[in-house]
Amino acid sequence: KQEVTQIPAALSVPEGENLVLNCSFTDSAIYNLQWFRQDPGKGLTSLLLIQSSQREQTSGRLNASLDKSSGRSTLYIAASQPGDSATYLCAATIISSGSARQLTFGSGTQLTVLP
Amino acid sequence: DAGVIQSPRHEVTEMGQEVTLRCKPISGHNSLFWYRQTMMRGLELLIYFNNNVPIDDSGMPEDRFSAKMPNASFSTLKIQPSEPRDSAVYFCASSKTSGGPQETQYFGPGTRLLVL
Numbered sequence: 001k002q003e004v005t006q007i008p009a010a011l012s013v014p015e016g017e018n019l020v021l022n023c024s025f026t027d028s029a030i031y032n033l034q035w036f037r038q039d040p041g042k043g044l045t046s047l048l049l050i051q052s053s054q055r056e057q058t059s060g061r062l063n064a065s066l067d068k069s070s071g072r073s074t075l076y077i078a079a080s081q082p083g084d085s086a087t088y089l090c091a092a093t094i095i096s097s098g099s100a101r102q103l104t105f106g107s108g109t110q111l112t113v114l115p
Numbered sequence: 116d117a118g119v120i121q122s123p124r125h126e127v128t129e130m131g132q133e134v135t136l137r138c139k140p141i142s143g144h145n146s147l148f149w150y151r152q153t154m155m156r157g158l159e160l161l162i163y164f165n166n167n168v169p170i171d172d173s174g175m176p177e178d179r180f181s182a183k184m185p186n187a188s189f190s191t192l193k194i195q196p197s198e199p200r201d202s203a204v205y206f207c208a209s210s211k212t213s214g215g216p217q218e219t220q221y222f223g224p225g226t227r228l229l230v231l
Binding site: 034036041043044045046049089102103104107 | 119148157158160163171206208219220221222223224225227
């Protein structure tokens, strides 16, 4: 059974700092790895999706990497802003019966960027 | 598109009462997922449907929980009878199972359930 772990559980940084969020997964037979953002009282928004054949994906100030062999992914946020404050969750995707993509989520990292 | 729509957004009920959560997936999506999020257990998959058919309900906690998808644009998650430990945020998500590697799930805003 796939297990996804995120460290740290919470992180507080001053505005402008670069930061890295970590995600590890136990089963390397993943289809893709996704990073989501969750704001308080809201649903999840997909930020980046890395296919199993890829090593990284970039979107603006965000860069996500994937190392299947070690079972790790990182989310790098450059020049952090107070608006980046949210909970960031990673999810490992497997192909389940019916061809649906089944996600296993980590518990998330709660990020606070201080002005 | 309006995205995934869930109702109600908040529900407060008393133990023993029946609770029905509703979800309208994004038009054209053929997979629908129900998740539950709690502080203790994080985000857990309860059940998912593909083309309106339940594929895997192994995440449903017990017989008090049931889910239906009578058509491609509507699904319900029912708890009967409800218990305080069912208090959580319930999310519905949908995706288009096209076989492409970029497929992702789109989440609704969630229903925050409190069982007293």
